[in-house]
Amino acid sequence: xxxxxxxxxxxxxxxxxxxxxxxxxxxxxxxxxxxxxxxxxxxxxxxxxxxxxxxxxxxxxxxxxxxxxxxxxxxxxxxxxxxxxxxxxxxxxxxxxxxxxxxxxxxxxxxxxxxxxxxxxxxxxxxxxxxxxxxxxxxxxxxxxxxxxxxxxxxxxxxxxxxxxxxxxxxxxxxxxxxxxxxxxxxxxxx
Amino acid sequence: xxxxxxxxxxxxxxxxxxxxxxxxxxxxxxxxxxxxxxxxxxxxxxxxxxxxxxxxxxxxxxxxx
Ligand code: SF4
Ligand code: SF4
Ligand code: SF4
Numbered sequence: 001x002x003x004x005x006x007x008x009x010x011x012x013x014x015x016x017x018x019x020x021x022x023x024x025x026x027x028x029x030x031x032x033x034x035x036x037x038x039x040x041x042x043x044x045x046x047x048x049x050x051x052x053x054x055x056x057x058x059x060x061x062x063x064x065x066x067x068x069x070x071x072x073x074x075x076x077x078x079x080x081x082x083x084x085x086x087x088x089x090x091x092x093x094x095x096x097x098x099x100x101x102x103x104x105x106x107x108x109x110x111x112x113x114x115x116x117x118x119x120x121x122x123x124x125x126x127x128x129x130x131x132x133x134x135x136x137x138x139x140x141x142x143x144x145x146x147x148x149x150x151x152x153x154x155x156x157x158x159x160x161x162x163x164x165x166x167x168x169x170x171x172x173x174x175x176x177x178x179x180x181x182x183x184x185x186x187x188x189x190x191x
Numbered sequence: 192x193x194x195x196x197x198x199x200x201x202x203x204x205x206x207x208x209x210x211x212x213x214x215x216x217x218x219x220x221x222x223x224x225x226x227x228x229x230x231x232x233x234x235x236x237x238x239x240x241x242x243x244x245x246x247x248x249x250x251x252x253x254x255x256x
Contacts, residue, residue, distance in 0.1 A: 048222035052206030062207070062241075075245040081201055166243040171205040181204045184222030 014056030065167020108139030193234030208238035
């Protein structure tokens with residue numbers, strides 16, 4: 001029962017994803033996998049199979065916070081566990097996501113490419129060293145910068161709450177986790 | 192005998208308790224929230240330790256009725 005399965009190693013993918021973004025920003029496009037897979041599983045199977053099994057990020061946090069002892073293992077504040085906060089964060093996250101898509105569209109339409117990674121939706125960090133041009137439109141690169149900003153920000157948020165609270169505290173307010181649970185709830189209700 | 196009780200209204204169905212339970216007493220049917228199979232649970236508390244939202248309490252079974 002304790003035998004490791006192939007999917008127990010998906011944390012390697014999550015780690016690699018963050019590292020690759022430091023070398024070539026275009027790898028950020030791979031992040032779609034972490035967006036589409038949980039949705040497909042919840043819509044087709046009606047389960048949170050992604051969170052429960054395949055999410056490398058969850059595994060990474062539970063490993064760093066657990067085995068490597070990087071977590072205080074304290075209870076999260078109750079307001080962070082409340083549906084108001086979780087759904088509020090989901091709405092905020094997707095608003096920012098669509099804003100990012102809009103900025104990508106502007107670059108496709110001719111605006112200048114901004115070679116920055118925006119952390120916590122506020123701090124602009126120069127990231128030109130990970131951009132070596134693209135064969136496609138600069139918009140493709142703009143999306144990569146935007147998408148990577150989002151992934152890096154959420155990883156950092158996850159690390160902060162991992163250290164402060166329990167290893168997988170991020171999973172309480174992770175927008176993908178909240179959204180897939182919402183889909184599952186709707187599906188379960190329909191039947 | 193002590194058993195695990197989950198606050199199902201707040202459960203986020205992350206599955207940390209699922210992987211923590213060595214006796215396979217936890218399941219997350221339809222991805223909605225975690226449920227404990229009381230015929231299997233021995234109240235060891237492994238799941239409670241892992242729940243990131245701290246929603247699991249270990250208490251005497253009769254205390255819930
Ligand atoms: S809640 Fe988010 S980080 Fe946690 S397992 Fe699910 S998708 Fe992964
Ligand atoms: S208390 Fe122990 S046996 Fe019961 S559900 Fe939790 S981990 Fe499993
Ligand atoms: S670990 Fe906690 S929040 Fe996650 S599924 Fe189990 S009871 Fe629910």
